[in-house]
Amino acid sequence: MTAAGLHVARLADAAGPTVRNAVTALLRELGLTTIFGNPGSTELPMFRDLPADFRYELGLQESIVLAMADGFAQATRRAALVNLHSSAGVGHAMGNLFTAYRNQTPLVVTAGQQARSILPNDPFLYAERATELPRPFVKWACEPARAEDVPAAILRAWNVAMQAPRGPTFVSIPIDDWERPCRPIAIARTSNRVAPDPDALETAATLLDRADRIAIVAGAGVAHDDARSALLTLADRVDAGVWIAPMAARNPFPEDHARFRGFLPASREAIVAALAGHDAVLVLGAPVFVQHVEGAGPFVPEGAQLIQIGNDPDQAARLPAGLGIVGDLCLALPALTQRLRPRPASVMTSATAPSPSPDTLTDALLMSRLAALRPDRLAIVEEAPSTRGPLHDFFPIRAEDEFHTCASGGLGHGLPAAVGVALARPDVPILCLLGDGSAMYAIQGLWSAAQAGADIAFVIVNNGGYAALDQFGALFGIEVVGSKLPGIDFVKLAEAQGMPATRVADPGHLDDAIRALFAARGPRLLEIIVTCQTDAVQQEAAQTEGKS
Known part of the structure; x- marks a missing residue:
């Protein structure tokens, strides 16, 4: 000074x-x-x-x-x-x-x-x-x-x-x-929950009651507003399936529930195809819709009524069609449910992906075994873009779990965010799932985890590069430059920052490593050397050709 x-x-x-x-x-x-x-x-x-x-x-x-x-x-x-x-x-x-x-x-x-x-x-x-x-x-x-x-x-x-x-x-x-001299200030208490317009809810209820088949699309706003149980009650009331909105950064609905229909892609035409056959689409806590690739045509199936409810007036302002209602979902969903006629429950079953081959250590096999061996209650922080598909297919987020990922698409958030979640919830084990490229954006966060003694199981899915970028480049017929990351030793990086770490490259050792990971406490890291899905397909084709 x-x-x-x-x-x-x-x-x-x-x-x-x-x-x-x-x-x-x-x-x-x-x-x-x-x-x-x-x-x-x-x-x-x-x-x-x-x-x-x-x-x-x-x-x-x-x-x-x-x-x-x-x-x-x-x-x-x-x-x-x-x-x-x-x-x-x-x-x-x-x-x-x-x-x-x-x-x-x-x-x-x-x-x-x-x-x-x-x-x-x-x-x-x-x-x-x-x-x-x-x-x-x-x-x-x-x-x-x-x-x-x-x-x-x-x-x-x-x-x-x-x-x-x-x-x-x-x-x-x-x-x-x-x-500088300063006196204490008084604190005014404010209420931050906004109730929806009752007349708008009446209109929404009328439109939904007229529909024969309703699709619900749920986004992160359901989690933000603590409205998951209210969503489940609403879905049961109108006998609707629930999709998760494109790029949702939280888990709004249990993915092992019979009403769960899957994840909508960030593509306009693909969304319309997924929702085909529905004459009403109710979007909750999400924009209509996040897109990652250019698209054209309607946002929902032709003739379908579109209703959006959420606490973000900006999302309502850019609604492309239909009815937008601004309000806290924790208040809006029970009020809407009361206005809707109950419908008899139909038989719904969730589709399951075929089990991955146990002979090749892919990210699909990793997700399958993590799901099978995980503890009863878990908080998951994910930043592994190329593994998100296998995560969706083989690792359902359950009602008792909490899920966090990055809404922006930027890298370097997941690893340190897991430290913050662990500090806030010391009674819950944390699984931090990271790609090797993502981890390197924030690798020094391991030091903070070690210093805090945070109970985090870090899993590095090491596929040797920015595989998500390679996958996206394939959509445009582009061979991506600068996407390979050979020679990074995450075990040594973790140990240098005060954290125990191990590595697995053999699928035969995977289950033992996962059991040990979940049994341990405190900060620890498991690096998994995986075969990329494209490489695995080529490998299986070569093996099949050799057998024939």
């Missing part, structure tokens, strides 16, 4: 409470006593005399920090506090800030700023236009005009982050603000 800053600190101590005192009291009242950060010079005064009831969770890079907080906030269902460095630190965090925004994760992100007195001179490590840098991936951003306004800015950031649809907020705080 500068001599002038030290003088201000002494004056503040003599005069009474400071901004830091007021913020500390506010954070304690809000339950924000866990701080995720990577400290820099411009935010050090925030941590002077940090109270014993606060804990600082260190990540070794700001993107790690942001994703740890994201997982923690999702698991606690409350905004988490993130502390970053000025411009460079915020810049490092931007990829996972984008993911948190798309995940609709409530976060209060604070960032250091240089002293106000030297800002006109473009000082070292200052943030130029600090509130503009994190946009558009925050709901609200502020650098308070006065030091004494910092507590009120943080309180507003909390309230905005927790309002539906939830998301990150940002407050830039000059380094010399913390020592």
